[in-house]
Amino acid sequence: MKEKDNSRRQFLTTGLLATLAIGCTSEDPFTAAVDASVEPSGEKVKLLSVDGEEIEVDRAFLKPVPHMPSVSALEARAGFPGKKFVMVIDLSRCKNLKKCQSACNHMHQVHPGQGWIQIHAMQDAANTAPYWQPSLCMHCDEPPCVKVCPVDATFKRQDGIVAIDSDRCVGCRFCMAACPYSARVFNWEKPLITEVQAAQPYSCETSTPQKIGTVGKCDFCPDMVRKGELPHCVTACPNGVFMFGDMNEDTVTNGPETFRFSELIKDKAGYRLMEDLGTKPNVYYLPPVNRNFPFEEGYNTAAAQKGA
């Protein structure tokens, strides 16, 4: 105890004063903080520092989390260098609220009745426990859908995302047949979007605008990552079921909580779906143990939503 006090004393006198002294010089306060992937917007703002000095700062950094620049269609096909996105779905927290589904459908112009996220009522055998299982595109490392695409309309990016180019898709639906997770939906009819929306250039990062005769599916929302935010399903879920992050940083978050990915998977015995198929998904599941809600409540919430 005494030793600890001593070390703290020492630390206070030396370390902190030194850092404060450095902190108060007039050099660019952001050099240390700047992430290589963040590019300045070019727009400079003159402002007062907290010490009353006049300084110039790029507007891009006047945010809790800076924006990453948007990219061309070609760069979007390559994805973020050095990242590998991963999702963890905690089955013990899901009660079939479907907020993830409605947020996702809304943001991606998904046709009514279809969904990129499905919440299955699962029961593996008669005497095993039932549970709610949200399922979406697994962004497999060896994606069977990408293997069969005849025109590179669906492709694997270096950040692990399996994306779709709706300007390329010929609508053969081989990928839908190949996907064992039924993650893909098809635009059978004209998408219900405004003409202004339809006139936007297609981006495989937003997966919009939806186009008739092409396939759609979960895209892991790389556009939200660029904005410094989380995918829509993650933020929409009030129970924190979905956790998203970069496997290369070994971290996933659902917003309020942030976990070290490897520890989380180890502690809670995380697993992936249909491991025997060799698809190597990037979506992990935490088993439905120590649940926050009884399974039956999922039916109540679903019924209440229908009534509302």
Place this chain on the structure above:
Amino acid sequence: MEKEIKLSEAQITADLYPRKFGLPGMLWTSLLIAICLVGAYAYYLQLRDGLGVTALRDYASWGIYISNFVFFVAISLVGSLITAVLRLSNVHWSTPLTRIAEIIAVSGIVFAAIIIIVDMGRPDRFLYVMIHGRLQSPIIWDVVVISTYLVISLLLLYIPLLPDLKIMLQHKEKNIKWLNKVYHFLGSFWVGSKEQFRLSEKAINILAVTIIPVAFCIHTVTSWLFATTYRPGWDSTNFGAYFISGAFLVGAGAVVVAMYVFRKAYHLEKYITDDHFNKMGKIVVLLALLYLYFNINEYLVPAFKMKKFEVEHLEGLFTGHFAGIFWFAIATSMVLPILILLFKSGRKPLPMFIAGLLVVVGAWCKRFLIVTPTMLHPMLPMTDAPEEFMHYFPTWQESAITLGSLAGALLIVTFFTRILPIIPVQETIAEQHETDKDN
């Protein structure tokens, strides 16, 4: 035995020369054209409104278009069976059937290509398959192999046709006027010299050898469109052989039906004899037994294990929703034809015709069963989807387009008989000479 009846060259030529349609012919052709037109209108609707006019939805995302595609590819395989396999095994009786088989093959493969474009969500981007084609995709393999097979089939149809074209050119007054120019363009260089015969014989032999592996490829690759996925009912190493045996069967069945119809319509009893039916009957029975063998493999082995993903699918076929059509297909495409054709009295023209029809109808149902039940048994449950997504029954547009494509294929065969001899004239004459010599 009928071969002993001597036929003069003139008689043969006159008998086998293409003729104007009679009233039944006109009615038949008009009916086919009408069906095609309805199909074309339905396709216009589909082009305008998208694939939403079909009953296809996210689970059953492939339906009767794909079934029909597989059916066409299957039926087109007969060209290689009758022409190549029998030719290489030195079987001569099949000569009068080669052209029937080849034209069925060509029209089948043409409509296989057409129906696959119909199935595309974005037919306007068809060229992307060429521009952005990706060699890893079995679809690209299928595109390549189907176009190859089409070219080879056309050659196999064309080269033996050269002597007959010459005969056609000798009777210009009997032909449809404008077609004479086509005959001239296609065959005016054929003089029938020994060297020309030698070269064409050589070409046909090379073709006969080439078409067999290509034919195996085309149907194996088509089976891989299914077998390269993980789905119950498709995830099978047996699929290529299973598809090929089924294809040979339906092709042979189609040839039997065509033999009967042409014989009746053109009074070709002297050329398509009861003996031909007898021999074709034996082939069909052999092929049906072979297909039965593969079917037992395909269903019994997974049914023995009843793996989790397979259970629902197999139960749906054996006793569930698809049981009716499943047992109908098994009965019509295999069991009944075998029962009919195992007996000599069953290998007479009329029972053969019925057996052939059963085989073809059963084969179409079989293709439906290969596609749809599997699609409706995904590996995760079907959840949160509208009621219509859970079932599949084709809409009228879809059915009209499918029927239209079938009618279109028949129309090609029908028109072919009008403009070119459906039974090789020159080869029949040559064989007649040979039998004369033998006697």
Place this chain on the structure above:
Amino acid sequence: MKRIKTTSAGLFFLLLFLATSLSALAQEVEKADLNLNLRYFLKNNKVPYLTVETNTKVERRFEPVQGMAVAVYLNEVAPENLLANVVTKEDGKATAVIPPDKREVWNSSHQHTFIGVAEESERFEETTSEIEITKARLAISTDTTDGARNVMVLLEALDDEGNWIPVEEADVKIGIQRLNTVLPVGPDDAYTTDEEGVALAEFTRDGLPGDDNGNLMLVATVLDNDTYGTLTLEEAVAWGAIVAHSNDFDKRSLFATRDKAPYWLLFLSGFIFFTVWGTIAYLVYLLMRIRKLGKTKPATKPEPAPVELTPA
């Protein structure tokens, strides 16, 4: 089926019409409540800025209000105290800074009030919101004792005499900057400062992947403190692991793009393709020879007389 569809569609439009006309009526009677929030940020003890957030309750949940004009004032609502006029963006947020010409006012006190005023609009009444902020600063220091890696964060605030005084009992989050989130350095999310203004945390994330040099970015955050706002300070520390991330992106595989097809596939399919099409080419050559034979020697063999056709 179709009739039901049209009827239900009609019903839907009727309801929609009723709903819109009702809401239009409602708006005339009573305007919705606008929530206006000001937040104060200080990043790396240097740049203070404010965010303005507007939202409103729509059907039991909050939705951001876009295009809301908000004027931000320093200390009191007067034209000479105007810091910025901002308009909220799609997410209902806008950012304001303290312009250089406010230096005297800013330097005059350790404590300031920011006032946001949203003008009356068609949807909302005039709304005001204010926050009072005391200038504060953070410092990070790290050390390693007995193999334990410690992070110490000092929080100090300015008093009215211009002295920096340690802040006691404040929550400080100490973590590592990750993609769009901060991973706590240890099992706890936040640490409380003691009487000396120091929050002490132990780093237990051994082996956590750092950048190319093994550096991790420590982040100390005082989040939405009633007195000091949100303060963040970052400091690089060489506690990360250097991990080489393998990536199959550029490798030849069945799931790569068309220009990355595996060699075995290229060779196999190429071999088959050229064998078959080579044969076809040879066949076409044979055909050309047959054609040539017919064209060059028409007279070698006299044409047989046309056979008379007798109807069968």
